[in-house]
Amino acid sequence: MPERRLLFEHIDVPGIEGIDVYEREGGYRSLRKAVKEMSPDDVVKEVMTSNLRGRGGAGFPTGRKWSFLPKDGRTRYLVCNGDESEPGTCKDQEIIYRIPHLLLEGVLTSAYAIEAEHAFIYLRGEFKGGYLRLGRAIAEARAKGYLGDNVLGTGRRLEVTLYLGAGAYICGEETALLESLEGRRGMPRLKPPFPATSGLYDLPTVVNNVETLAAVVPIVAMGGAEYAKLGTKESAGTKLFSVSGNVRRPGNYEVELGKVTLGELLNDLAGGPPAGHTFKAAIPGGSSVPFLPPDKFDTPLDYESMRQAGTMLGSGGVIVLDDRASIVDTSLRLMEFYRHESCGKCTPCREGTMWLEQALRRMVTGDGRHGDLKTLEGLMAHIDGQTFCPLGDAAIAALGSALRLFRGEFVSCIAAQDHPLEEVAQ
Ligand SMILES: Cc1cc2nc3c(=O)[nH]c(=O)nc-3n(C[C@H](O)[C@H](O)[C@H](O)COP(=O)(O)O)c2cc1C
Ligand code: SF4
Missing domain, CATH: 3.40.50.11540 (NADH-ubiquinone oxidoreductase 51kDa subunit)
Incomplete structure (x- = not known):
């Protein structure tokens, strides 16, 4: 391809x-x-x-x-x-x-x-x-x-x-x-x-x-x-995709929009996952869009198909995680970025990214509390659509999808910290 x-x-x-x-x-x-x-x-x-x-x-x-x-x-x-x-x-x-x-x-x-x-x-x-x-x-x-x-x-x-x-x-x-x-x-x-x-x-x-x-x-x-004539009717032309993370040949690739699936980009052009590993997820449009799990990797890379699959094409920066990556660690790393980059002009983004980062850090460092999943969801609800510019929504797009797609990882992360499993999962 x-x-x-x-x-x-x-x-x-x-x-x-x-x-x-x-x-x-x-x-x-x-x-x-x-x-x-x-x-x-x-x-x-x-x-x-x-x-x-x-x-x-x-x-x-x-x-x-x-x-x-x-x-x-x-x-x-x-x-x-x-x-x-x-x-x-x-x-x-x-x-x-x-x-x-x-x-x-x-x-x-x-x-x-x-x-x-x-x-x-x-x-x-x-x-x-x-x-x-x-x-x-x-x-x-x-x-x-x-x-x-x-x-x-x-x-x-x-x-x-x-x-x-x-x-x-x-x-x-x-x-x-x-x-x-x-x-x-x-x-x-x-x-x-x-x-x-x-x-x-x-x-x-x-x-x-x-x-x-x-x-x-x-x-x-x-x-x-x-x-x-290149690409599809709604997504015309070629687009550059930056592939990074757990692939054998990271780099920038130019393909016709809609003519190549995410999986083809990752496997055929970027060489697939490192030897002995499998893909776990990808964020296809920079860090500001929802995760896609591997069963959606057959989605064509164009604006409409990506939206139908529950994410967005965004900037075309594809961040790839394999089976070794922790979704909770990744979510924390991303939230650190948004907390640091929030310009501070509006409260939901300035405060929300800070509290989200703290809750995620607790989970990663062994201090997770059984109410932390609810805390994350409550904080995200206060950011969603409530901020002055789109950075607020961008900050929670990947985390929101991570909680839907990989909830078990968050649950077991907290449960490993000696909380009863059924309390955490609520
Ligand atoms: C937080 C945030 C960061 C952005 N960063 C970039 C960027 O680095 N480069 C860029 O071209 N557009 C960025 N955008 C989008 C721009 O606001 C704008 O839509 C874009 O430059 C328009 O160019 P286009 O119509 O050619 O896409 C960003 C938007 C937001 C909300
Ligand atoms: S949402 Fe935009 S304006 Fe508000 S604090 Fe964040 S970066 Fe600043």
Whole structure:
């Protein structure tokens, strides 16, 4: 079962991070085609036709998002979300580090399409290597006339500013990212208004993920209709999946959406579980979505199928556990992350993640109490749908499913601590 490489087509070509090799492999043809042969609206139409959905996690249709920009003559901005702090997700980093001109070409082509003269690329604070690579790519592209005051002699202006965040997961949430980009502490803004009308500096702004913007390059090259033939009707195109954890060949794989099952990705591409072990579960969309047990591994990797199976495609970061992994330990590790990354703005998330972490830690360290399962469920009920931004729901998605699918592990974890089994199970 092969990969279907569009974004990664040239990623293994030696020297592809430099502009000369990138151009030799056909790079910057989409930008040239867009600015020389197409109007901005033509590019938006191609993206609409392609049925591309945002690859940052929510899967919102990209062309539709672009069409929300008000046509009122105000300055517009494009912001590329390269925060990528979702656990288990490292696909954007691979684009940025190994084929930075693909992202830059996607950003410039998309900025042209939405008629933004200025684009910002926001990178997570820890990603200094990617920052340097992209900085070099921008300088190379400027020297060749792909950005600046007179792009490819068309008289159009396209500028790109690189920004390194301070290393906070919440800054991947688009409005917290905008706060951070404006120089403030990264905390989510109230929505509405949405960035399309009041975004960066209160001006109309599109925020898109790295992979989404990179996908605009093949869409312009092949045409939206051809791109839409890849994948399924609702989930078009190819998608990058980051596979990590208990597999023999962890890494990033690009496949057509809906044409490959989770099991095929894990067994055929990622090499299956380590010798002598079997899969126990996977979280298919970063850590913010429910677990899937192995009897659901025949689910195709697309937005709709994953939802029907009780989880979400999310960022495409597949975290795999084999029979040695403890679900309770894993739940604690994830809750530590969310407690640490909660921005503290709203009480259910700030306090709830802290109490959930404490209850899980008690279980793991031998102090579990027989009421702890009820405590977990009660705390989750106070978070579910009650928080200011989606981080709260994200924090409890995996734990909620773990309690449904692997309740016995929690029960025996507490029972092993000398509590009568029937008391614990209640
Ligand atoms: C807590 C949280 C973290 C997020 N982190 C990221 C991220 O690292 N990268 C990203 O592209 N989107 C992230 N998102 C989603 C963004 O808010 C936004 O929907 C996305 O950048 C839009 O791009 P897309 O339409 O191309 O998917 C996050 C959302 C939440 C709630
Ligand atoms: S849900 Fe969490 S991260 Fe989001 S605003 Fe509230 S405290 Fe901050």
